[in-house]
Amino acid sequence: MLIKGQRDYTILTEQEQEHVREAEIYISNFKQRGIPMNALSEYHKILPNAFYHFNTIFPNNYLNTSVLKDIEKLDLLESDYRKLLDSDIGERELLNFINKGTNYNIIASLFHSGYDFGHHEAFLFKEFELTSTFKADYLLIGKASDGYSFIFVELESPYGQITLKDGEFGLSFRKGIKQVEDWDSWIEGNFSSLKLIFNKYKSPNKNLPNEFLTLDKSRIHYTVISGRRSDFNDKTYELKRKYLRRNNIKILHYDNIFGYLDHLKRARNY
Structure with a gap:
């Protein structure tokens, strides 16, 4: 549901894309030996909130918890x-x-x-x-x-x-x-x-x-x-x-x- 005044989540800003790259680089360091819970938590902290919309089927209708x-x-x-x-x-x-x-x-x-x-x-x-x-x-x-x-x-x-x-x-x-x-x-x-x-x-x-x-x-x-x-x-x-x-x-x-x-x-x- 695209609320009036809400941004279009089908597109990430350059800054948000940079945060996504940063998060992927961070988590890749753990993939060989298993990802501990604290690392997974940190990974999600690095990801921008907009990414959780962007990464779904219907970005502008996503109910973000x-x-x-x-x-x-x-x-x-x-x-x-x-x-x-x-x-x-x-x-x-x-x-x-x-x-x-x-x-x-x-x-x-x-x-x-x-x-x-x-x-x-x-x-x-x-x-x-x-x-x-x-x-x-x-x-x-x-x-x-x-x-x-x-x-x-x-x-x-x-x-x-x-x-x-x-x-x-x-x-x-x-x-x-x-x-x-x-x-x-x-x-x-x-x-x-x-x-x-x-x-x-x-x-x-x-x-x-x-x-x-x-x-x-x-x-x-x-x-x-x-x-x-x-x-x-x-x-x-x-x-x-x-x-x-x-x-x-x-x-x-x-x-x-x-x-x-x-x-x-x-x-x-x-």
């Missing part, structure tokens, strides 16, 4: 998010807040909503266009030991027509679920077209792994977020379980994010 070291900033993000959520805001205001600076960690925290990928490498795309008609609010891509998996995220309003009195989904959730089902149908029939979209974001120095070229539905997940905890009752939670089991759609409310942010702070990894 270095930002997770600032716990005070994450605590402030959680506090600001809570105040905003309690102010009866709409979907657009919430999106604007998330897209500001490193507030994207609100969405990145979804890696901790029950998934087992993202801890090896993680990326976030905002307003990811499948077609001119279909656009995901966010796409998260995470790597584990078995490769890359995908989470397409749809945000709906935190307030208004969330659930009915009996706990059934209201207009807000039904709208989000319909959107996700449309994405899923399109992906099933057009997955090969995604390669063209990913190529727009890709580093010119990297090739797309097979997970981006061949459809494997077990790697694709969907999340719809709407409403608050108070909108959910036993019937809503039953529907939530059914949609996850039958449709691979995770149904969440905005209060769930607080727990995921807490996991993010403790893990200091995606």
Whole structure:
């Protein structure tokens, strides 16, 4: 996600390139006899932070774990998010807040909503266009030991027509679920077209792994977020379980994010 004002990480400055050369020369002295932990630590200190972006498939969408070291900033993000959520805001205001600076960690925290990928490498795309008609609010891509998996995220309003009195989904959730089902149908029939979209974001120095070229539905997940905890009752939670089991759609409310942010702070990894 290339944030407004953020540099283009597909290019390293001359000074950064010099630091990379310095780091490689330093670590090469240990390769014959094995690299001790303190030398590996020093190697990473020499490397410029920009290199960790530059050396990935999607440099400008890379979620750098270095930002997770600032716990005070994450605590402030959680506090600001809570105040905003309690102010009866709409979907657009919430999106604007998330897209500001490193507030994207609100969405990145979804890696901790029950998934087992993202801890090896993680990326976030905002307003990811499948077609001119279909656009995901966010796409998260995470790597584990078995490769890359995908989470397409749809945000709906935190307030208004969330659930009915009996706990059934209201207009807000039904709208989000319909959107996700449309994405899923399109992906099933057009997955090969995604390669063209990913190529727009890709580093010119990297090739797309097979997970981006061949459809494997077990790697694709969907999340719809709407409403608050108070909108959910036993019937809503039953529907939530059914949609996850039958449709691979995770149904969440905005209060769930607080727990995921807490996991993010403790893990200091995606």
